[in-house]
Amino acid sequence: MPGRPTVEKDRGEAQINPTKRTVLEVQNLSINYISEGKPPARAVENVSFTLKEGELIGLVGESGCGKTTLMLSLLRLLPSAGQIVDGKVFFNGKDLTTISEKELNKIRWKEISIVFQGAMNALNPVRTVGDQIAEAITKHMPDFPKDKIQGRVIELLDLVGIAADHKEHYPHQYSGGMRQRAMIAMALACNPQVIIADEPTTALDVMIQAQILELLDNLRKKLGLAIVFVTHDLGVVAEICDKVLVMYGGVTAEYADVDTIYNSARHPYTQELLKAFPDLTKPKKKLSSIPGYPPRLDALPDGCRFAPRCPVAIARCHTEQPMLHKLGDMHIASCHLVEASK
Amino acid sequence: MSKENFLEVRGLKKYFDAGRPALFSRESRFVHAVDDVSFNLRRSEVIALVGESGCGKSTLSLLLMGLEEPTEGTISFEGRDITHLNDKERKGLRRKIQMIFQDPYESLNPTQTIEEIINEPLLVHGIAPDKSERDERVKKAMEDAGLKPAEVYLYRFPHELSGGQRQRVVIAAALVLEPEILLADEPVSMLDVSIRAEIINLLAELRITRQIAVIFITHDLGSVGFFADRVAVMYLGRIVEIGTMLEVLEKPQHPYTKALLSVIPVPNPRLRRERIILQGETPNPIDVPSGCRFHPRCPVAISTCKHSDPPSITLSKTHQASCLLLVK
Ligand SMILES: Nc1ncnc2c1ncn2[C@@H]1O[C@H](COP(=O)(O)OP(=O)(O)OP(=O)(O)O)[C@@H](O)[C@H]1O
Ligand SMILES: Nc1ncnc2c1ncn2[C@@H]1O[C@H](COP(=O)(O)OP(=O)(O)OP(=O)(O)O)[C@@H](O)[C@H]1O
Ligand SMILES: [Mg+2]
Ligand SMILES: [Mg+2]
Numbered sequence: 001m002p003g004r005p006t007v008e009k010d011r012g013e014a015q016i017n018p019t020k021r022t023v024l025e026v027q028n029l030s031i032n033y034i035s036e037g038k039p040p041a042r043a044v045e046n047v048s049f050t051l052k053e054g055e056l057i058g059l060v061g062e063s064g065c066g067k068t069t070l071m072l073s074l075l076r077l078l079p080s081a082g083q084i085v086d087g088k089v090f091f092n093g094k095d096l097t098t099i100s101e102k103e104l105n106k107i108r109w110k111e112i113s114i115v116f117q118g119a120m121n122a123l124n125p126v127r128t129v130g131d132q133i134a135e136a137i138t139k140h141m142p143d144f145p146k147d148k149i150q151g152r153v154i155e156l157l158d159l160v161g162i163a164a165d166h167k168e169h170y171p172h173q174y175s176g177g178m179r180q181r182a183m184i185a186m187a188l189a190c191n192p193q194v195i196i197a198d199e200p201t202t203a204l205d206v207m208i209q210a211q212i213l214e215l216l217d218n219l220r221k222k223l224g225l226a227i228v229f230v231t232h233d234l235g236v237v238a239e240i241c242d243k244v245l246v247m248y249g250g251v252t253a254e255y256a257d258v259d260t261i262y263n264s265a266r267h268p269y270t271q272e273l274l275k276a277f278p279d280l281t282k283p284k285k286k287l288s289s290i291p292g293y294p295p296r297l298d299a300l301p302d303g304c305r306f307a308p309r310c311p312v313a314i315a316r317c318h319t320e321q322p323m324l325h326k327l328g329d330m331h332i333a334s335c336h337l338v339e340a341s342k
Numbered sequence: 343m344s345k346e347n348f349l350e351v352r353g354l355k356k357y358f359d360a361g362r363p364a365l366f367s368r369e370s371r372f373v374h375a376v377d378d379v380s381f382n383l384r385r386s387e388v389i390a391l392v393g394e395s396g397c398g399k400s401t402l403s404l405l406l407m408g409l410e411e412p413t414e415g416t417i418s419f420e421g422r423d424i425t426h427l428n429d430k431e432r433k434g435l436r437r438k439i440q441m442i443f444q445d446p447y448e449s450l451n452p453t454q455t456i457e458e459i460i461n462e463p464l465l466v467h468g469i470a471p472d473k474s475e476r477d478e479r480v481k482k483a484m485e486d487a488g489l490k491p492a493e494v495y496l497y498r499f500p501h502e503l504s505g506g507q508r509q510r511v512v513i514a515a516a517l518v519l520e521p522e523i524l525l526a527d528e529p530v531s532m533l534d535v536s537i538r539a540e541i542i543n544l545l546a547e548l549r550i551t552r553q554i555a556v557i558f559i560t561h562d563l564g565s566v567g568f569f570a571d572r573v574a575v576m577y578l579g580r581i582v583e584i585g586t587m588l589e590v591l592e593k594p595q596h597p598y599t600k601a602l603l604s605v606i607p608v609p610n611p612r613l614r615r616e617r618i619i620l621q622g623e624t625p626n627p628i629d630v631p632s633g634c635r636f637h638p639r640c641p642v643a644i645s646t647c648k649h650s651d652p653p654s655i656t657l658s659k660t661h662q663a664s665c666l667l668l669v670k
Contacts, residue, residue: 056359062534063505175623176395205395205561210605232534235564235607262610276539277609283567283591286546287539293504295517 020052023193023226024112029087030068031073033297041297043069043082044250046324049243051194054220056227058237058258061293062245067116067230070247071196089127091194100210109140113187117198120179129182130167133157136186156185159278162216177208183214188219195219196228201236213240223264234273238262241332246270247324249295254325256331267333268313269306304336312337328341346643347421348555349383349523354415356401360628374627375401377579378415381522384466386553388546390587392602393576394624399559400444402576403454403525406557407441408432422428423534442512444528448507450500457496460484460515479518486552487514488544506537513544517552522550527559542569545606564606567591572660575599578624585661595655595663597640634666640665 008087029047032040044066046243051057059067074089074096089096092108116122124132133153137144144152154164160181171179180200187195196217201209217240219225231237237244237258244255244261246269253268265271275288292309295301301308307317314336358371376398383389391399404410406417408427416425424435429519443449450459460480463469470476484492487510500508509529516524526545530538546569548554560564566573566587573590575583575598583596594600601618620639625631631638637647647666655668 013525062536148347159485168661177623206393206563206607207561207620208604208623210617211621214617214619221582233607234535235609238609238611239607239617258611263612273535274609276536276565278539278604280564280567280591280606283587287542287568289540289543291540293506328562 021053021239022052022096023092024051024228025088025090026050026074027090028187029070029089030085030102031069032077032083033069034083035079035081038087038298040085042250042300043189043297044073046087046121047112047245047247047252048087048324049245051226051228053193053226054224055231056216056220056241058244059228059230060232060234060237060244061253062232064294065247067232067247067248068077068198071114071198073111074196075114076104077108077114100214109136109187111192112194112196113190113192113194115154115180115183115200116199119177120183120203123179123182125171128168128170129174129179130157130169133186136189136283138192143326152189156188157182158224159188159219160185161211162165168240173297175208176204177211178210180204180212182213184215184219188223192225194226194228196230198230199232200229202231202233216240227254241279246273247309249300251305251335252332253306254331254333256328256333259273260328260331264328264330264339267306267335268337269335272311304334347382347418348385348387348627350418351382352380352415352416352418354402354405355413355499355623356398356405356410357413369460371628374579374630376405376412377627378581379576379581380415381574383555383557385522386412386555387572388549388551388558388570390558390560390563390570390573392560392566392573393565394561394602396575396624396627398579398627399561399576402526403527403557403559404432405438405440406523406525408459410433414603417424433467435467438521439523439525440516440519441525442527442529452500455497455499456484456489456503456511459500459511460518463515463519464662482516483514483518484510486517486548487511502535506540509533509537509541510544513541517548520552521554522554523557525557525559528561529558530565531562532559538565545569555647562606563591563602571663572583575602578584578630579627580635580664582636582665583661583663585658585663589658589661593661593669595657595661595668596636596665597642597667598636599663601641635662 001133011232026049029046033043034040047070061067071145073084084097133156134149137149137152157164157167162178162181193307201212216227220227241258243257248269253269254265272290276290278287279285290309295305301322303318303321307313315335322336324332324334325338326332344613354376356376360371360373362370379402393399405412412425416423418424428586457480461476461481466478468478481492489510492658530541545556549556560566570587571589574581577598583599590599594603601620604618618641624641633649634647634652637643652664652666654662654664656662
């Protein structure tokens with residue numbers, strides 16, 4: 001019965017596989033936004049994660065917690081106020097924070113590409129979607145044979161489930177779900193190894209969201225893509241991710257494989273987020289919310305950034321920032337209480 | 343007055359003129375945005391109206407507000423036919439039926455303070471001519487909407503509030519007229535999960551403290567669970583299933599409801615389950631499919647579904663669904 005979740009065997013396993021090659025390794029990355037006359041805003045602090053071939057990682061956190069900032073920094077696409085102040089980003093062994101612009105341009109779009117947040121609403125309204133995809137191909141691959149471009153556009157549209165005859169249509173003739181598919185097609189234009197999708201389903205309804213999740217899941221199986229899926233919705237990533245990074249106010253709250261995050265989370269923020277979720281197996285249960293609001297970057301608390309909202313905070317939490325504690329091979333949480341119970 | 347005829351909707355239709363398909367075509371075509379909808383809302387009852395984007399949810403609520411003129415059908419409130427009213431009658435009614443619009447951020451004027459925003463409906467309706475009485479009502483509406491203490495927020499501007507607080511301002515501006523019905527069009531879809539729960543809890547409280555009936559519009563069946571009394575599932579302009587919350591969530595009968603339920607994300611990978619992912623989108627309401635309007639996307643359709651439009655089948659006193667497979 002669909003009302004009651006049933007365990008489906010062949011879809012349940014996460015893909016964490018130690019023998020797979022690491023493609024992206026982010027180490028202790030910190031990013032500040034600098035504005036004159038003000039102290040730097042510490043938008044991202046000491047965040048690390050790794051991504052292997054064919055793996056799908058979920059990056060989850062409330063609005064303003066630094067998800068987009070972190071993703072843009074990986075390809076050094078931050079606005080000029082945003083500066084990487086510490087950390088490294090290794091892609092196939094190369095540190096993207098130090099290589100030249102010229103070298104980085106060989107990686108942008110060709111190896112790692114981003115589906116930008118809200119970009120589906122920024123398609124040019126007076127040009128056909130097919131034209132815009134063709135332009136993405138020529139812009140990133142000037143040597144691409146001209147006579148093969150239209151064929152490639154059709155191939156890309158097909159990959160994301162859009163029939164070829166929609167090529168000549170304008171963005172307003174596309175629904176929201178189709179526009180998002182077109183954005184994914186553009187990101188795939190140069191056959192990248194990694195796709196970063198920043199909130200690709202946030203504005204879409206649940207059925208279209210399910211379609212996009214299915215599409216991304218199929219693409220990684222078919223093309224061996226590694227995917228970073230950015231969302232504020234912890235439920236969405238449970239469906240397809242292998243591991244999850246939960247961010248709070250610019251820092252890592254918890255980082256673990258998907259099963260650990262949903263069944264043995266140790267950070268109070270992760271635990272509270274899970275409780276805020278409607279559970280259809282208990283429809284009468286009142287939802288729990290997390291009172292208060294995320295910290296403002298210009299007025300960060302002295303201790304743990306979550307302490308002012310944390311239901312189990314102790315005195316120390318308000319004065320001292322917690323470190324990242326390793327709780328297992330693939331499990332990290334930044335909480336003083338975790339350390340105490342270790 | 344019987345509880346039953348608080349708000350009654352019968353055979354409601356709204357067809358928008360979509361123009362002629364070609365210059366010399368004789369007949370113009372119509373968008374069947376709302377296509378024969380009937381239901382009752384009881385006093386202080388919460389109905390969740392659920393369906394995909396474009397199925398006609400917002401149009402239905404605009405009809406109920408009198409902001410769109412129905413093509414056919416009737417709406418009555420407290421036994422009185424309110425389908426066609428003049429401006430004066432409409433204004434009087436608007437105090438009793440209030441709406442929270444789909445894009446709350448756009449409905450807040452950035453140059454007004456919170457106090458001005460919430461005061462405005464009182465001025466427009468000429469309610470409480472006395473300033474101190476107005477202040478009192480503004481304050482009460484704010485505190486009922488969880489903006490406590492009101493003094494902290496009164497003189498702020500919308501951009502100085504968080505997303506959840508802004509949504510509370512929108513709710514307070516609807517509450518200040520002390521309505522009996524609140525139409526909430528996707529009030530939480532744009533919000534973070536942690537704030538979503540807070541706003542749903544707030545609405546659940548209001549129906550108890552203020553005895554307000556709520557029509558809660560959403561595309562996400564998952565968010566209506568604990569506080570809806572009944573759930574109405576809409577597909578392409580029509581209610582295809584309606585029942586108590588437990589009937590719809592635990593014993594869904596229409597294949598569309600089953601699919602909608604199956605794609606609600608479950609926040610636990612151990613409970614990953616089979617999802618019935620409907621392909622494509624809701625068909626264009628200009629060309630409504632023949633027979634059962636859901637048949638082209640239905641995973642269990644049989645050949646008769648192409649030709650006959652299913653009647654509403656009564657499954658219990660409170661539960662109806664329109665599907666040929668349910669015909670005994
Ligand atoms: N150009 C900028 N200058 C200064 N601060 C900025 C700039 N861009 C973003 N910020 C701040 O950095 C923080 C992180 O923003 P970011 O956009 O990365 O958040 P996010 O997690 O992607 O949020 P959302 O879910 O709303 O997209 C926020 O507090 C934001 O206000
Ligand atoms: N003024 C109008 N003129 C013509 N067509 C309209 C008008 N308003 C709505 N429609 C069409 O009527 C149908 C129903 O739209 P409506 O906005 O009611 O859907 P909805 O269920 O609220 O969707 P969403 O979840 O996207 O808000 C859509 O096909 C829409 O394009
Ligand atoms: Mg963002
Ligand atoms: Mg709508």
